[in-house]
Amino acid sequence: MQLKNGGQYTHAAMWLAMATARAGVGGRAVELLRLAGPVGHSRDAAAATRYRVEPYVAAGDVYQLPDGTARGGWTWYTCAAGWMYRAWLEEVLGIRVRGDRLCVAPVIPADWPGFGVRLRRGSALYEVVVENPDGVQSGVALVQLDGRSMEGGVVPYLDDGAKQVVRVRMGAILAADGEPGR
Secondary structure (H helix, E strand, O other), rough: EEEEEEEEEEEHHHHHHHHHHHHHOOHHHHHHHHHOOOOOHHOHHHHHHHHHHOOOOOOOEOOOOOOOOOOOOOOOOOHHHHHHHHHHHHHHHHEEEEEOOEEOOOOOOOOOOEEEEEEEEEOOEEEEEEEEOOOOEEEEEEEOOOEOHHHEEEOOOOOOOOOOEEEEEEOEEEOOOEEEOO
């Protein structure tokens, strides 16, 4: 984690978490995000008193100075919150909107059994259900849209007013011949 004045520089902390997720190490990426997030700095009354800023707003900096150890700064003025949102949603949960398609490629801690996300796009509601039966940190073995396998794991957006169910099973990436891939 990048230190600024001996403390936390949140932009750099988010970029480190994102890079860690892109390297496929979901457990460490989540640990970094939790350490850098505002909730991690204000878990109890003593910590919140030291933090001295809103416990629901990402601080641009968390100081490590003699007169302000663990005190947050630059809330509401930072775009670190945007990077934090992208780190959680796009890099850890792996939910990426790319034009007229949805890509889901999670990088999560191995002990997460899965998760769910609801996403509205146009008039359609996408209910994404991610399962991690093998306890892996990354890798997608199967992507289905309403029970149909999606080639390449890419889901097309349908603006049909219906609920679409996207099922993602994490695991070894399978090659076309059904054998484990990369």
